[in-house]
Amino acid sequence: MNYHWNWDIFFQTIPSGDETYLMWVIHGLGWTVAISLAAWVIALVLGSLAGILRTVPNRRIAMIGDVWVEFFRNVPLLMQLFLWFFVVPELLPRDLSLWVKQDMPAKEFITAVLALGLFTSARVAEQVRAGIQALPRGQRNAGLALGFTQAQTYRYVLLPMAFRIIIPPLTSEFMNAFKNSGVAYAVGVWELVFVSRQMVEETGGQVIESLLVPTVLYIVCAYAANRIMAVVERRSHVPGFIVAK
Amino acid sequence: MKKLHALLALSVACSVGAASAQQLEGTLKKVADAKAITLGIRESSFPLSYLDASQKPIGYHIDICNAVANAVKAKLKLASLDVKTQAVTSQNRIPLIVNGTVDLECGSTTNNLDRQKQVAFAPTTFVTNVRMAVKKASGVTDLDQLDGKPLATTTGTTSVQLVRASEKGKNLNFKEVYGKDHADSFLMLETDRAVGFVMDDNLLAGLIANSKAPDAYAIVGPALSVEPIAIMLRKDDPQFKAIVDDTVKGLAKSGELTKLYHKWFESPIPPKGINLKFAMSDELKKLVATPNDNPAESFKK
Numbered sequence: 001m002n003y004h005w006n007w008d009i010f011f012q013t014i015p016s017g018d019e020t021y022l023m024w025v026i027h028g029l030g031w032t033v034a035i036s037l038a039a040w041v042i043a044l045v046l047g048s049l050a051g052i053l054r055t056v057p058n059r060r061i062a063m064i065g066d067v068w069v070e071f072f073r074n075v076p077l078l079m080q081l082f083l084w085f086f087v088v089p090e091l092l093p094r095d096l097s098l099w100v101k102q103d104m105p106a107k108e109f110i111t112a113v114l115a116l117g118l119f120t121s122a123r124v125a126e127q128v129r130a131g132i133q134a135l136p137r138g139q140r141n142a143g144l145a146l147g148f149t150q151a152q153t154y155r156y157v158l159l160p161m162a163f164r165i166i167i168p169p170l171t172s173e174f175m176n177a178f179k180n181s182g183v184a185y186a187v188g189v190w191e192l193v194f195v196s197r198q199m200v201e202e203t204g205g206q207v208i209e210s211l212l213v214p215t216v217l218y219i220v221c222a223y224a225a226n227r228i229m230a231v232v233e234r235r236s237h238v239p240g241f242i243v244a245k
Numbered sequence: 246m247k248k249l250h251a252l253l254a255l256s257v258a259c260s261v262g263a264a265s266a267q268q269l270e271g272t273l274k275k276v277a278d279a280k281a282i283t284l285g286i287r288e289s290s291f292p293l294s295y296l297d298a299s300q301k302p303i304g305y306h307i308d309i310c311n312a313v314a315n316a317v318k319a320k321l322k323l324a325s326l327d328v329k330t331q332a333v334t335s336q337n338r339i340p341l342i343v344n345g346t347v348d349l350e351c352g353s354t355t356n357n358l359d360r361q362k363q364v365a366f367a368p369t370t371f372v373t374n375v376r377m378a379v380k381k382a383s384g385v386t387d388l389d390q391l392d393g394k395p396l397a398t399t400t401g402t403t404s405v406q407l408v409r410a411s412e413k414g415k416n417l418n419f420k421e422v423y424g425k426d427h428a429d430s431f432l433m434l435e436t437d438r439a440v441g442f443v444m445d446d447n448l449l450a451g452l453i454a455n456s457k458a459p460d461a462y463a464i465v466g467p468a469l470s471v472e473p474i475a476i477m478l479r480k481d482d483p484q485f486k487a488i489v490d491d492t493v494k495g496l497a498k499s500g501e502l503t504k505l506y507h508k509w510f511e512s513p514i515p516p517k518g519i520n521l522k523f524a525m526s527d528e529l530k531k532l533v534a535t536p537n538d539n540p541a542e543s544f545k546k
Contacts, residue, residue, distance in 0.1 A: 003343055004363050015406050017413060086432065101438045102395050108422070185400060188423030197336065197401035204359025205339030 009203045010213070021199055028195035029217050035112050035181040035191060036221070040174055042117025047124025052154060054125065055132045065125065072122035078183050081115040085187045112184035120177055127169045131162030164236055171229035175222040182218075192217060269321075271482035272348050276317055281327035284310050285347035285477075288332055289427070291451035292509045293353045293371065293474070298516040302330050305509035306476060309370055309493065309502075310351035313476075316492040317485075335401055339363050342477055349489070350477035353445070355403065357472075357541040365486055367476040368493045368536035370502065372528040372544075373445040374468035375407055378431075378453060383440055386465045388417070395420040397430045397439035404443045407469040427452060434462075443469065447510075447523060454519045471528060471544045494536045502533055 010022040046068075053065030072080070085108075089100045100107065135158060143153030185194035192214040199210035269277055276282045286302040287294040294304040311328065318326040331347050338354060341347045342364050355373075356366040377396075379385045388396075388411060396419040398404040405423070412419060422439050424430030431452045433439040442449065446464055453462045478489055496502040503525070508514075510523040525533075528544070 003340075006362075015410060017409065086436065090436065098437060101436065102420075102440075185423075186425040186429075188400065188421075188425075194400055194423070198405055200336050201401045201403060202406055204357060204361075205363050207336065207340050 003208065005209070006203075006206055007209055009199070009206050009209055012203070015202065021203070024195050024199070025192070025213055025217070028190060028192040028214070029221075031109070031184075031189055031191040032178065032181050032217075033221065035109065035116060035184050035189065036178045038113040039116035039120060039181065040177045042113065043120035043124050043173070043177065045121075046118070047121035048128050050121060050125035051128025051132070052159075054129045056150065065129075069122045069125045072118050073126070077115065077119045077180055078186060080119055081112065081183055081187060084115050085111045108184070108187045108189045111187055112181070112189050116177065116180055116184070120173060120180070123173055123176075124170065127166045127173065128162065130169075131166035132158055134165055135161055161241070164238065164241065167229060167233045167236070171226055171233075174225045174229055178221040178225055179218060270484055272479060272485035273317070273321065273488070275345070276326070276348065277321045277323070279327075280323060280325065281329055282314050282317060283329045283331050283346065283348050284314070285333040285338055285341060285350035285352060286330045287334075287352035290353035291448065291455075292514055292521060293447070294351050302332075303515065304351075305505055306351040306353070306370065308505050308509075309496065310349055310476060312496060312501075313349060313367075313489050313492045316488050320488055338477065342479055345479075348478070348485075352477075353448075353474050354477045355472040355541055356475045356477075356538060360477075361480075361540055363480065364477050365480045365482065366538045366540075367478065367489045368497070368538050369473035369475045369529075369532050370493060371447070371474040372526050372532065373447050373472050373474055374526065375404055375443060375470040375472065376446045376449065376464050376468055377441045377443050377466045378434060378449040378462055378464050379441050380434070380461055381463045382461065385440060388441070388443075388466055388469075389415065391419055391441055392417045393420070394441075395422050395433075395439045397422045397424060397433040397442040398444060399424050399427050399430045402444070403470070403472070404445075408443050411469055431456070445472070447521075450521050450523050454521055455517065470541070472541045473532075473539065473544060475538060490536075490538075497533045497536045 010025065011020055013020055014024065050065045050068040054062050054069065056062050075083075089097050091097075092100060104110070139157055139161070140153055143157035144150075148156065181191065182193040184191050185197065188194070196210050196214045200207050203210065284302075284307070286307065288296050288302075290304070290306075292304050293306045294302060297303045314326060314328045331341070333341055333347060333350060333352060338347075338350050338352060339360065342350055353371075353373075354360070354366075356369060360366075377385075377388060385391065396408060398408055398421065400423045405421075408419065408421060411417070422433055424433055427444065427448055430439075430442050430444065434442040435456065446468075449464050453459050453464070456462065476489065476493070478485060493502075496505070506525055506529075510521050510525070513520045
């Protein structure tokens, strides 16, 4: 292949100012990490809640969790992002709608975090439910027999074990949060995919360099997430209880 | 002995090969061998290169590329030439030209010095001015009025840097919003997420003509940039470049290019029978009179 390599593009100054493209990439990495971490917090909190709801004995309450999971799990992520960005503001009263569309600070970032957080929450919910249901039924009964309420049974008996069981799939989900954050470019967040696409254009088609560097940074982010979760797994390990290494 | 025969046969084959290679090289040889040429097309670069209702690529640049394909067929004295098409995007068009997937890119590519490091261009066949679409009701006529207001443009286009440069130059501060494609950016203007949309004027004219209320929009303000748009081909391929250049120059000289322009920019075109009413700019009239492949940088005053 007759490709004209040029790694110097990262040290070139952008046409409109004093930054280099390397600064752009670092800036983009910052937004990618910010979106992913913020979305992960939302996903973990709401996902745990929805997952727990799905396992409670009361069918009506469990239904709320079911609907939550089925909606956020069965609609494509990009579609959810566009729903939040283009559709939801139109449903608001006119003045509020205009404020959201034009003046709300960091509107693209907030929309992206919300969309990614809710999407991921459905997946976390399924893992939490699976973790709880993987426990022998006697555990719940034992808790209740000891005089715990349902809430106390979850808090002191079921969840401490369930969360330990699901650390490996949660690790994958945490890594997915980083990888899925790339869709945020579609609403205009200046993150890694955005930077990569813009660099391809502005450098006159240095596609390979512009794609490789963000790719490597995604690998670094996802792998860092993996290592963090490995530490969590080791620290929270209970001797004699499942997946002992 | 057998080995010697094989060697002999091989050397004869090589010398025959060398003889024909002397006559044909690069893209022409590739096309002659395959009896096929591949045109890179865009799916929504209205009206330069886009898909009609039956998903067939049509447009101003497709017509010009077909003229080039005919010239290649005549030059190679081929009984038949298979003209294939391959959809390309603004991200992959240069790599696909460079790696040989596409022989001629018939889209809406700006000819500039950066790109000339990788590829070559035919003489310029269209000139675009980067301007701004607004809702007429907003009363906006210039970028200066948009200080502190949201302004849309499309990710991965030169307009992004033009907007940033004009912010710095005029000491303005826009709230930039970015659509992932032109349809999204226009949707931002339509739904009041943005007060203006900065893009190539021919694309803006196409989006406005196809919108629900074409009369509600106007293209305003001075040009942020003047860019030559040209058909793209592989670099360092003199034989093929000569045919492409001669064909385009021939079309310009015979008046055929002006007719094609009228057909695509000033008459009703598929799929909806919309007329862009987009008169030929003075820059393009000059280029039709004296065709050249000068890059965008030479257009700056």
